[in-house]
Structure formats: C-alpha cells, structure tokens
Amino acid sequence: MDIMRLPPRLHHLRFPVGHAYLWDAPEGLTLIDSGLPGSADLIAEAIRSLGRDPGELRRLVLTHFHEDHVGSAADVTAWGDVEVLAHRADAPVTEDASAQLREAASRGA
Numbered sequence: 001m002d003i004m005r006l007p008p009r010l011h012h013l014r015f016p017v018g019h020a021y022l023w024d025a026p027e028g029l030t031l032i033d034s035g036l037p038g039s040a041d042l043i044a045e046a047i048r049s050l051g052r053d054p055g056e057l058r059r060l061v062l063t064h065f066h067e068d069h070v071g072s073a074a075d076v077t078a079w080g081d082v083e084v085l086a087h088r089a090d091a092p093v094t095e096d097a098s099a100q101l102r103e104a105a106s107r108g109a
Contacts, residue, residue: 001042003049013046015039017085018068024050031076033069040075054079062086 004012011022015034020043021032028053031043044054057079062070064087077084 001046003046011046015042022046022050024052029056030059030061031057033063034060034062034072034076036068037071039072043072043076044079052063056080057082058086061088065090094100 001016002014004014004085006012006021009024011024013020013022015035018035018039020035020039022043023030023032034040035043047054047057054076057076058081060073060076060082061074062073062084073084076082079105
C-alpha cells in the first residue's frame with residue numbers, strides 16, 4: 001500500500017484495490033471510506049506510520065455503498081468511539097452490511 005501526503009493534513013491511502021483518505025487533525029482522525037473487507041490492518045498500519053494511534057479515529061465518512069468503500073467499516077469502527085457518516089439513502093444498506101459483518105466475525109467466519 002502507498003500513502004500519499006496531501007498537505008497539510010490529508011493522506012491518500014492506496015490499497016492494492018481501491019483507496020481511502022485520512023484527515024489528520026489535532027482533535028482526532030477522520031477516515032474517508034474504509035476500503036475492501038480486510039483493509040483495516042492496512043489502515044491501522046498507515047495511521048501508526050503517521051505517529052498516531054488507530055484509537056484516535058473519531059469519524060468514518062462513507063461516500064457511497066460499494067464494497068471497496070464500506071468493506072472494512074465494521075472493523076475500523078470497533079477501534080473506539082467512531083461516528084459514522086453516510087448519505088441517508090446509503091445508511092440503511094451500510095448499517096445492515098456492518099451488522100452482518102459483525103455477526104460473521106463473532107461466529108469466527
């Protein structure tokens with residue numbers, strides 16, 4: 001994965017498939033999209049490489065409901081008290097998908 005810094009506090013996280021953005025502000029981090037399922041470890045690694053902690057994530061902005069944008073939403077929101085922002089038309093689908101991912105994770109699937 002590549003990380004591209006977009007001054008002054010915006011970082012472009014490029015995954016093997018897809019990408020996300022990370023806004024690094026003193027009051028906490030904002031992640032814009034969460035990549036495909038399984039991307040949370042890469043995101044956490046990117047956050048740590050910037051000298052921050054994944055627990056500092058305060059907001060997750062989901063631009064739209066496609067798997068490469070919401071796939072790791074359940075994993076990254078589990079890092080702490082993370083507010084999820086999504087368009088009202090996408091919110092029910094995103095909430096349902098996140099619930100299914102959490103259920104599968106609890107079963108060890």
